Amino acid sequence: MSRIRVAVIYGGRSSEHSISVVSAGSVLAALDPERYEVVPVGITPAGQWLLTEADPSSLRITGRTLPEVEKGTAVVLPADPTSAHLVSVDAAVGMSVLESFDVVFPVLHGRFGEDGTIQGLLEMAGLPYVGAGVFASAAGMDKEFTKKLLRAEGLDVGEFVVLRSAQAWSLDDVASLPLPVFVKPARAGSSVGITKVTDWAQLADAVAEAFRHDHKVLVEAGVTGREVECGVLEDADGRPQASVPAEIRLVRGHDWYDFEAKYLDDACEFDVPALLPDATTAALQEAARRAFVALDCAGLARVDFFVVPGGASDGGDRIVVNEVNTMPGFTPISMYPRMWAASGVDYPTLVDRLVQAALRRGSA
Incomplete structure (x- = not known):
């Protein structure tokens, strides 16, 4: 053949x-x-x-x-x-x-x-x-519309404000958010252009930096919680399956998960799988699948969360969706392949499944 x-x-x-x-x-x-x-x-x-x-x-x-x-x-x-x-x-x-x-x-x-x-x-x-179609890719890339679609699905996305370069803005537009806030381009990734703001005096410079990368900027309320990710992969019937979650822990030199911490400074340790209660793990996996469907994704996605211990109204762990990545990193240290390896799908098998899923969709 x-x-x-x-x-x-x-x-x-x-x-x-x-x-x-x-x-x-x-x-x-x-x-x-x-x-x-x-x-x-x-x-x-x-x-x-x-x-x-x-x-x-x-x-x-x-x-x-x-x-x-x-x-x-x-x-x-x-x-x-x-x-x-x-x-x-x-x-x-x-x-x-x-x-x-x-x-x-x-x-x-x-x-x-x-x-x-x-x-x-x-x-x-x-x-x-391989991967999401036109709509899901665009919606997943644009953090404003990711959050709107997920919120419509009933998922917790935290508080945020959208600023546009063509429209005047002031501190009054964002001052209702609790500090710290994260200012980020609406359509960028790998933590590019993101600034953590701990004092409103820093806001103007942070917004200017984000506007260097996009004409639309999100100001997000910081969530004090554990950074946890979950992979989603379609099975042979096109149904979304969730991996074991993984936790990212900053251990040196950084106070948040920025570009240098991710790729250059060896500043993180990873728990794969994350050490979470079984109920929280199951809730994360269900939220990841719901996010995948809400954006009409295909093939794969990585869903990033904050888990706030005891932060839910019922006393359980609060699960906040941060982002949906429709083409997550595949580097040797990337969480998506590592989570699936821990779930029993090694890297070559993962890549093969993605290619085969694309071929099935193409012949449908």
Whole structure:
């Protein structure tokens, strides 16, 4: 039997470019070469598409140096459902049809990758792909609408205020929120552009920093609780299954889970699975599945929570949904694959299940 050709698209024109590159290295290494023929496609920070010869071992963080897409043959993907091919636009190669493929794994985080844009291109091109569709990707990327949809589902999302760059705002708009607050771009990830504000005198600078990354900003009330995540993965019948939850604990040098703590400073320890009461674990898993369905996700998602011990009205643990990530990190330290490994699904099997789910949806 011929192998399935998988285009792994990574990098991208977003502030999370380097994390996408690292994630892609892990996915490329995990795809079984006896079943899959990989077509690696990198997108530069400027947005140029390149057919690469990516060595998975080179797609990693070295010290504090972040990798990025730089070299390859310039290509484009036509939005033509009659031909799933990359077309060379490289002067050295000339205009020609290059690689074709059966399915796409868009290992892209942030804008132009996780926000419904590339999903729309792949829909137009008639290509099956891993992960959420256009709507769910856009809704999951936009924290305002994530929270609105989850709140409509009856899930606790905490208190927040939305600011827009085109509209005047003042301290009065947010002063009802208790300090500390977190100021963040509405459509970014990996903690990029986020500031913890402990004094209202810091607010203007924090909002300005967030506006550097997006024209819409969320100011969220801080929740004092345990940071817990839960993975969701579709089974063979398309039903969302929840992994064991995992807890992130900051142990050195940081007072919140920022970019440096996540990727550069070895500042965290992880409990996989999280050490929680059985009832809290079950409630988290149910909330993760409900969030997945509320956003109309597909394939996979990682749902991030705060767990406040004894904070619920009935004296139980309060469970607050923080975010829904429709294409969570796949780096060697990323929580999504680690949670599924602890749930009995190892990394190669996880990647295989995601690709197979995409192929089933594409043939439906």
